[in-house]
Amino acid sequence: MSKTRLLWIGCLESEEEFKIKSRKGYNLASAQVSQYNILTGLEEATGLVFDSINGSVLPPYPTYKDRVVEEVKWSHKEGAFDISVGYKNEKFINRVTCKYSMIESARNWVNGRYKGEDLIVFVYSMRTPVMATACEIKKLIPSAKIYLIVTDLPQFMDLGESKVKAFLKKIDFAQIKNMQKKFDGFILYASKMAEFLRIPNGKWILMEGLYDELEIPNYKKSIEKKEHEKQAIMYSGKLDRQYGIDMLLDAFMRIDNSHLELWFTGGGNAEEYIRECALKDSRIKFYGFLPSRKEVLKKQQDATLLINMRLPSENASAYSFPSKLFEYMATGIPVLSFNLEGIPNEYHKYLIIVAEEKEESLIEAIESTLTMNNIERINKGNQAREFIISQKNKYSQAKYIYEWIQRK
Structure with missing residues (x-):
């Protein structure tokens, strides 16, 4: 042979x-x-x-x-x-x-x-x-x-x-x-x-x-503490306006919750609008490119909700899978996403799906997730993580x- x-x-x-x-x-x-x-x-x-x-x-x-x-x-x-x-x-x-x-x-x-x-x-x-x-x-x-x-x-x-x-x-x-x-x-x-x-x-x-599960440092330690006084929604990756960053910012600023923050890491053509919104709303935090991938993963674990903002109306959404989902789901933090044709149905039960491509639907999905108690939130995140680690x-x-x- x-x-x-x-x-x-x-x-x-x-x-x-x-x-x-x-x-x-x-x-x-x-x-x-x-x-x-x-x-x-x-x-x-x-x-x-x-x-x-x-x-x-x-x-x-x-x-x-x-x-x-x-x-x-x-x-x-x-x-x-x-x-x-x-x-x-x-x-x-x-x-x-x-x-x-x-x-x-x-x-x-x-x-x-x-x-x-x-x-x-x-x-x-x-x-x-x-x-x-x-x-x-x-x-x-x-x-x-x-x-x-x-x-x-x-x-x-x-x-x-x-x-x-x-x-x-x-x-x-x-x-x-x-x-x-x-x-x-x-x-x-x-x-x-x-x-x-x-x-x-x-x-x-x-x-x-x-996904390589070794990429997530100190996983068990990170999920044991989730009763933050502050809650945070996080988007990390390419900050491109075609990915719906404007919609996320506009929706977030309509949510009346002083204990809620919106975190961005990464870079792209939406940076200027993020900075404009951050001047109007101090709850919006823009960190730019963090020094290492390890620090991005650590920051994700400190969030309450991770969000994938690829939009169904985007031409590429049917012909691509948002690889960011693997990284997000493996953290054990709940993940919110629009219903994209490129995401196979087997993933849907592990995600929080936004019903429609509208600000109102996005707000509703965010607020619904934030009303989960600590046990519900950990269970939702753990189920997604187990799916990724065991099957992907x-x-x-x-x-x-x-x-x-x-x-x-």
Whole structure:
């Protein structure tokens, strides 16, 4: 029986490099965590070790501080080879220069690291650089099996772009659709993606995410104390107005409760409106980007209610799963969400669902949750946490993926 080799193609960074890039303008923390969990979950499930070829997804210079991104090599585990390629980070060409650097790195990997094993390649996200790199691997090693993990659809990312960027995106998606034909299978974060991408049944599975329970520090200690004099609603993540941040602020300011606060962490185009509202209502607290993910998770555990503000009217809501839900639900704190088509029904009984996309419905859902006594609140949060930890942990989800691949 021939040996199996695993290769990851994505935008993973070493822990040290991630911190360095974050200080310069990189803000894809969720992608970093998601990739690391899938990769390490698959390593646990298979007993194998990944090599990885990565291209950073950075805003162009000068939004990101470096005009040239330097190559970084590291090893996430003994026996692993990991590289984040270097490329020119100029506007409009950075994705192209990244793609060609990744393809060159793939050729070097085949010549230097590949020893004729059965090769399984996992590709993270529907982006041209990573897909083109996987197709190059397939060209060099025709027996390789390549699988695409589709977290979001390109059409619903970077909305509000310039006309030039919109035009380039159309060309880019035509290339993506052509490369899609070369993939052996797809791991989709939302089932409706299969319809949109015209992927036939049997060639895809739904895997809306996974979670590493070790990320939540001091969990048992944190749920034993919830009789705060102050109650807090918390939103953490991308502060984008298309996600309904304005509605949340406007609804909150209509709630007459001096013991209630609204906390925001993260950044985005809604920051200015958050600051404007905070001047009018001192209960609104904006913390910006906290120094580490660990501090974000700790802050979440101090909240009374966590809120996912993706809206049903948002075009992407049917074609994506809000990964923030895993992080929220794993805290053991009750989670409020709108009823999004991209959230499978099995999650609904663990969430507090907002009935309609209206301020009044949002206010009603918030006030109803805050009237829960301490026992009810802990039970609601614990049920959600148990669901995530037992059924959506990184080992069981990775095993599910690998068993599907083996059957194929």
